[in-house]
Amino acid sequence: MRRKILLTGDRPTGPLHLGHYVGSLKNRIAMQGETDLYVMIADAQAITDNFKDIQKVRTNILEVACDYLAVGLDPEKCHIFIQSCLSELPELTMYFLNLVSIQQIGHNPTVKAECKMRGFDESVPAGFYLYPIFQVADILAFQADIVPVGPDQTPMLELTRDVARKFNDLYKTKLFPTPQGVYPKMEKVLAGFDGQKMSKSLGNAIYLSDPETEVIKKVKKMKSDETRGSIKDPGDPEKAIAFSYLDSFDPDHSFVANLKEKYKEGGLPDSVIKERLIEVLLAFLKPIREKREVFHKDPEAVFSILERGTEKAKEKASQTLAQVKEAMGIRYSFIYK
């Protein structure tokens, strides 16, 4: 049996944070080596809503790549690549656009929500509106079996499966597997330190690259169970953000369970939990930050890793494109020797 192919990635619009680690990076590290893992730095997609500030996207390619390498993605075991360097992706998109209706793309609730969030209601840039179909091409270019997705990406995954089936049916081929989504376990979705969804734009995230003082400051700001009147009252660990971080990062699970019991009983100050969390996070982040600094000081080395990954990814995508053209009957032998 052939190894499963897995596509995943991030938009280079800012450095990665602990939410990325828990929600996806950790899984990638576990799966690298066992699967054919392609990790895409999605600059072309990031440009669809940053076309007026491309410098931001450009700068963050290095930041995201350093995060990947620092956290343990191993270029010997996975292919980290830059999306915009693969002309095969928009070319495949062009052919897949024939298999979906413009109405079908417009009905995507994620796109609708994101358009609203960005105030695009009146006039949506076409590139942004169409990005789900570009994502379909990203996934199918690698003939991915597995795609890690968030719950809000279900419509995009369904679109991908639909296009894969339509293409196979119409052009009488078995080229595309219908990819399976892998969802992160819900208890692992970390909130921001203010209790809201963790996001770059809300500025409530702890970054993999944050200096120690910053980590300490952010942990101290973490929301506690605000319903309890004083330290002596019983608290609900579910309502204290710091506990969810301890669940993810404290290697000593029984210690955390013990702390939670004490919190429920009452009498445990939040500062104790936070001090434990600071200790745990600093220990977790220290080797990452140190490794990251080494890479960050040597961008040439990072770029050379990206170059190799991009070459590998291009190899696979161009093979797929050739198969797509072959199946459609437009791989003209007099042009492609």
Place this chain on the structure above:
Amino acid sequence: MRRKILLTGDRPTGPLHLGHYVGSLKNRIAMQGETDLYVMIADAQAITDNFKDIQKVRTNILEVACDYLAVGLDPEKCHIFIQSCLSELPELTMYFLNLVSIQQIGHNPTVKAECKMRGFDESVPAGFYLYPIFQVADILAFQADIVPVGPDQTPMLELTRDVARKFNDLYKTKLFPTPQGVYPKMEKVLAGFDGQKMSKSLGNAIYLSDPETEVIKKVKKMKSDETRGSIKDPGDPEKAIAFSYLDSFDPDHSFVANLKEKYKEGGLPDSVIKERLIEVLLAFLKPIREKREVFHKDPEAVFSILERGTEKAKEKASQTLAQVKEAMGIRYSFIYK
């Protein structure tokens, strides 16, 4: 001053007819050598509404290429190329999609009309809906100064000019000229032999490849001035389709003028006009048909011409793409040496 760049082309969905000759081929032949002329066989665009019958598109690439060569397009003086072989075109499209809104594309009256004509009202394939923006990329990929267009293509040309200006403004470059449209003179738009608009789908066209018997049959079917009761009555040359063909193809203009006078006076049978037209058309088409047969019997030679043209076109398009990426700041030097 640099030579003007001109982009033109045809969808390979059927062989070319006399309407193509009068409306565009004749102009191209006049302009080849004096301009940098790129002639695109638009297979990818043809696929947007023939994705279920790609064989038709594939077959007609050879037919259209033979028509081009037979009629006098000279591969030493122009570049005949196959659209789908240029990955640069969808790649440029991807970036231009960021500069237009999905609403702006939807407002294109030509797209609206064509969607209606094809019964796409309820569910328009996205590829078809978006083809104006792919056309924008076709034109801008060659940094064309001049684009021969029909009156129904004005909105597409305006979109191109808009994208060119927006790109130049946003990325602070002078890369794209705002292309000028060249419209065929209206008296030269040939009707089909039934008096309706000449079109492949209506089957009312005389093809460059029609055998003599077919030409004779079609001329004999041509609509005359049906308002006149008998041959003795005066006729209106404007209402007799054969005259418009004589205007375009009879080298003896005073002879035609004379015939028209007689037609107006009355007493001139339509058969006389049609016999003259048959004589003129057979003389015009004979060398074309003969040359066409030579090419058609040697597809390898034709394909090798297409291959050379495609290489040249790819050279220009990939230069433009590099300039586009440079201007946007995404031409990563560590990938593109």
